[in-house]
Amino acid sequence: MFKATVYVTVKQNVLDPQGVAVQGALHSMGFNEVGKVRIGKYMELEVDATNRAEAEERVRQMCEKLLANTVVEDYRFELEG
Amino acid sequence: MFKATVYVTVKQNVLDPQGVAVQGALHSMGFNEVGKVRIGKYMELEVDATNRAEAEERVRQMCEKLLANTVVEDYRFELEG
Incomplete structure (x- = not known):
């Protein structure tokens, strides 16, 4: 079980x-x-994954598809655990 | 000029x-x-203050009075600069 912390911010411009x-x-x-x-x-999301790389890829997909509107927002995330 | 990063989260319970x-x-x-x-x-807030202690105290006041609803939310912040 990984803990992902996602930050979504409006793009600078x-x-x-x-x-x-x-x-x-x-x-x-x-x-x-x-x-x-x-x-x-x-x-903060709890993510069940077998390894760190898989968790990272899945959280990236969640950000791209739902958590951030990549037209006007940037995102970054940290994984723990 | 200090940069304050404030995180406001809903209390655990x-x-x-x-x-x-x-x-x-x-x-x-x-x-x-x-x-x-x-x-x-x-x-993210830009705060003009003469020293770190003053900036910290002012940001704490902003959190208590406006940025967080301390009945149901917790806050923490970091200062840079």
Whole structure:
């Protein structure tokens, strides 16, 4: 059993409206020292696989097919166990 | 200028319906090896502060007041720079 930690972020050149909204909210609360904010997703998955290479390949497929929208998002993941 | 990376996750004993939905979607796509899925948020913030301790304290306040709902969510963050 492997534990995969997946990070999905909006690509650098794509507008992140959620980040802009959070930045605005922080400013209006007095946190004026905050510059750029980018928001992404963080996922922890338990994956059953016979070896690390297989787990890696399967998690990559999950990211490509469901977890990330690769047109506007980047992903990276770490495997443990 | 510091870069703060904030991770917000649903507490262990709180139901994560988004994780359950993603798990179901992965199963229906043939990824039956996937066990528990937990979904959280990942944020990158640029923070202007004179020193690390100040940056840390300000980011902690942002998490407590806006970025995490501490009733049902945990947060942790890393500072760089």
